[in-house]
Amino acid sequence: xxxxxxxxxxxxxxxxxxxxxxxxxxxxxxxxxxxxxxxxxxxxxxxxxxxxxxxxxxxxxxxxxxxxxxxxxxxxxxxxxxxxxxxxxxxxxxxxxxxxxxxxxxxxxxxxxxxxxxxxxxxxxxxxxxxxxxxxxxxxxxxxxxxxxxxxxxxxxxxxxxxxxxxxxxxxxxxxxxxxxxxxxxxxxxxxxxxxxxxxxxxxxxxxxxxxxxxxxxxxxxxxxxxxxxxxxxxxxxxxxxxxxxxxxxxxxxxxxxxxxxxxxxxxxxxxxxxxxxxxxxxxxxxxxxxxxxxxxxxxxxxxxxxxxxxxxxxxxxxxxxxxxxxxxxxxxxxxxxxxxxxxxxxxxxxxxxxxxxxxxxxxxxxxxxxxxx
Numbered sequence: 001x002x003x004x005x006x007x008x009x010x011x012x013x014x015x016x017x018x019x020x021x022x023x024x025x026x027x028x029x030x031x032x033x034x035x036x037x038x039x040x041x042x043x044x045x046x047x048x049x050x051x052x053x054x055x056x057x058x059x060x061x062x063x064x065x066x067x068x069x070x071x072x073x074x075x076x077x078x079x080x081x082x083x084x085x086x087x088x089x090x091x092x093x094x095x096x097x098x099x100x101x102x103x104x105x106x107x108x109x110x111x112x113x114x115x116x117x118x119x120x121x122x123x124x125x126x127x128x129x130x131x132x133x134x135x136x137x138x139x140x141x142x143x144x145x146x147x148x149x150x151x152x153x154x155x156x157x158x159x160x161x162x163x164x165x166x167x168x169x170x171x172x173x174x175x176x177x178x179x180x181x182x183x184x185x186x187x188x189x190x191x192x193x194x195x196x197x198x199x200x201x202x203x204x205x206x207x208x209x210x211x212x213x214x215x216x217x218x219x220x221x222x223x224x225x226x227x228x229x230x231x232x233x234x235x236x237x238x239x240x241x242x243x244x245x246x247x248x249x250x251x252x253x254x255x256x257x258x259x260x261x262x263x264x265x266x267x268x269x270x271x272x273x274x275x276x277x278x279x280x281x282x283x284x285x286x287x288x289x290x291x292x293x294x295x296x297x298x299x300x301x302x303x304x305x306x307x308x309x310x311x312x313x314x315x316x317x318x319x320x321x322x323x324x325x326x327x328x329x330x331x332x333x334x335x336x337x338x339x340x341x342x343x344x345x346x347x348x349x350x351x352x353x354x355x356x357x358x359x360x361x362x363x364x365x366x367x368x369x370x371x372x373x374x
Contacts, residue, residue, distance in 0.1 A: 003056040011046035012308065019312045025290020048301040058128060061311050062153060064318070070122055071317055073156060077120035078271065079127065081143050081162040082278045086111045086292035094299035095133040110292075113306070114139055116146045117278050118157060124277045125317050126310045127155060131303065140166055144174050151178055159183065159260075161275045167257065169231040176259065183258040183271045190255070191230035192237060201229070201255050205239060215269060218242060224265045229257055236261050238268045285313060 004012050018030030027047065031040035065071040088096045088110045101108050112132040118125055128149055130142035137145075143166050160175055160182045167184040175182050188202040195207065210221035221241040229235050235257045242252040256272055285291040289312055294305040 001057060001060050003053050003060060005052075008046060008050055008052055011043060011050075012311075014043065015046070015308050016312045016315065019289050019309055020316070022290075025293035026295050044301075047296065047304050048298045054304055054307045057307055057311065059153065061314050062127065065125060065314055068318060070319075071125065071314075073118050074120065075156045075158045077118055077157040078159045078161050078274055079147075079150060079155060079157045080117045080119055080275055080278045081114070081146065081160060081166055082117075082275070083112055083114040083132065083139060083165070084282045086113070086286075088292075092297045093295075094297065094302050095131050097134050112139075114142045114146065115278065115281075116143075116150060117281055118155065119274050119277045123317060124281060125314050126281065127153075129306060129310075131299075140168055140171050143171060147174060147178070147180075159271065161271060163275070167232070169233075172232060172259065181258070181260050183256060183260065183268060185272075186229065186232075186237075186255045186257045188253075188255060190232075190257075193228040198230075201237070201239075202253070205241070205253065208239065210239070210241060213265075220269075222265050222269075224268070226261055232257060234261070235259055236263065236268070238265055240269070281313075285309060289313060 001009065001012065014034050015030060018034045019025055022030050022033045027043050028040055031043050066073065085099055085101050085108055087108055093111065096109060096111050098107055098109055099112055100106070113129050114132055115129045116127040118127050128146055130145060132139055132142060143162070147160070158181055160180055162171075162182070162184050164185045164187045167186050172182055172184075186201065188200065190201045191198050192201045192204055194204055208223045210223045213220050213222050219242070222238070224236060224238040226234060227237045229237060236259070238256040238258070240254050240256070242254075254272075256268055258268060258271075260267070282291070289309050291306075291309060294302050296302045296305065
């Protein structure tokens with residue numbers, strides 16, 4: 001990565017390795033597990049004081065992904081726009097606030113990031129993000145900024161996917177100025193013109209005849225037409241109703257709109273299904289790469305943490321053979337696997353010793369345990 005000096009490259013490798021291998025992804029834990037003793041201060045300075053350009057890092061990361069066919073983007077791919085929350089405890093965390101999280105149907109204290117991801121049949125990886133700040137820019141404005149950035153970088157995807165939070169005249173008009181197609185969920189109270197009336201889209205379900213269709217073993221009832229939807233103009237409207245299963249007594253109804261007027265229903269369903277890739281990205285990075293573990297109260301440092309996380313994720317996507325940090329990542333993954341295997345073997349030996357030596361004292365047992373941790 002040309003954005004780093006020689007010394008900074010060492011810290012970047014350390015941090016990326018820690019994001020992959022350390023069980024806790026804070027600066028302190030990464031320094032404890034990856035760096036020699038008393039090196040936490042150097043890693044903190046790398047994140048908060050050293051002069052390196054995170055935007056340049058992002059461009060170099062994306063350029064690296066274009067060097068192999070498995071991750072190279074194309075016009076057939078899609079860009080997914082969505083946001084996610086990270087629970088926090090301190091009030092001094094950058095842009096932390098009280099947010100309503102629809103996934104838990106309640107309020108949390110945390111941070112909210114708007115992300116753009118690239119996805120196609122072969123791969124998925126992040127393109128960029130914006131940290132949402134209350135009383136500053138709206139999420140839609142941050143999404144528009146991301147679109148402008150992606151166009152400038154040269155992301156060729158023709159289609160953008162997003163959820164109802166971003167389905168506004170402002171956002172879709174901006175996409176269309178770049179000649180982009182889009183597919184989105186729409187709220188149930190959106191107004192649609194049908195039979196001379198202007199009604200809610202969820203009320204339309206009672207007036208239409210759907211066609212049953214089996215997709216991945218599930219039965220859906222589908223209806224689609226070109227319709228005038230309020231604030232969006234003339235769009236293709238798709239209504240899908242999933243049959244209730246034994247575990248779910250309620251019908252699952254989705255309302256999807258798009259400017260792809262002439263596309264068949266099967267195309268919409270396949271495209272909208274790809275939006276789930278962003279949920280997988282959020283889940284994987286939160287569980288395995290420390291997406292929400294950053295405790296820095298320094299806004300620039302937190303931003304750099306997320307940029308380095310995107311680098312770690314991308315390098316894992318590329319595979320060790322294609323990356324400059326491949327050896328580091330390979331060792332990190334190998335180290336974690338070795339530790340797990342050794343610990344498992346030690347526990348097995350300890351249990352075997354205890355079961356076959358019932359007459360031994362507690363002091364002898366504790367001595368064996370101490371030896372295992374050494």
